[in-house]
Amino acid sequence: MDVLGRDGGKDGDEVCGRFGRYLAADRSLGARVGVDFSGPHAGVVVGKRGSGKSYTLGVLAEGLADTPGVAPVVVDPMGAFGGLGSAGVPVIEPRVRASALPPRAWCELLDLDPASPAGTLVWRAASEAETLDAMRAWVADADAAAAARRAAANHLALADSRGCFASDAPTAVDLLADGAVLDGTGLGTAALQAVVAATAAGLYQAAVDGMGGLPWLLVDEAHACASGAAAGAVDTLYTRGRAPGASVVLATQRPNALPETAISQSDLVVAHRLTSQRDVDALAATRPTYLSGSVGAKLPSRTGDALVVDDATETVCTVRVRERRTEHGGGSRVADCKEATD
Structure with missing residues (x-):
């Protein structure tokens, strides 16, 4: 199995998580593809609404939950990751200590x-x-x-x-014990930014102090909750997280709204379908030299397919993301079209 994010790109003794399979130009499936979890990474997952970005973030979280020595901490603004509870990742209300900011x-x-x-x-x-x-x-x-x-x-x-501050809120070390899904469906944008700011800062410090497993902070809807008050702490993970072993992955439908360092410092970029030219341009602005041609022309059009830019191996590939084992809560409610009866 080829492993994204690993120098050499092949499966070995190091830990990794299953990600999907290569996708050929004719949409036939190729070899299996994994993602490296043996060391720290910085990444982004982008795509328009409904393209599969939250689903992909859930696939990464599942893999991390199965991997000893690492701990996924997921900020879940939309209730898409509650199913991870069945994989042993506790789903909790996001509460932070005032002193963490x-x-x-x-x-x-x-x-x-x-x-x-x-x-x-x-x-x-x-x-x-x-x-x-x-x-x-x-x-x-x-x-x-x-x-x-x-x-x-x-x-x-x-x-x-805003309901996110508590003096007895779990510390970063508490979150690293089994990982956590911070279910922020009842919180507003400012409260979510406070949660991301405190969590990012705490996980970084825990990594510096060598407390707990290697932290992975996964943030959905990052254009809203990883900006503002959270921007500084998130930027620290992207620019300084590698040395102590702290990882971060932001998922968003608006890559043009991400902090500049998020894409420029990422060693893994997973891009689903994008149709806004501003978002395509934001992704293309920091493309590496080995990504030749038009980025927009390379982006997939089918839900669940992704263009992956892997800086560790300096390669670009298209992947069909595997199916999740746990329930995905990111779907949309639809109208009940049954005929009314008297």
């Missing part, structure tokens, strides 16, 4: 200028306090103008109402 991320999360009076108070509160309640108490007692304290308090109350 750095001061700058707090200001970005609350849309506050760090140099403004209210932004300065929130920054200092995040530096001094461990919990959201403690941050609010610190602001209330701060030696500052009443207007600044009131504005900062209102913003922190808004953060509290």
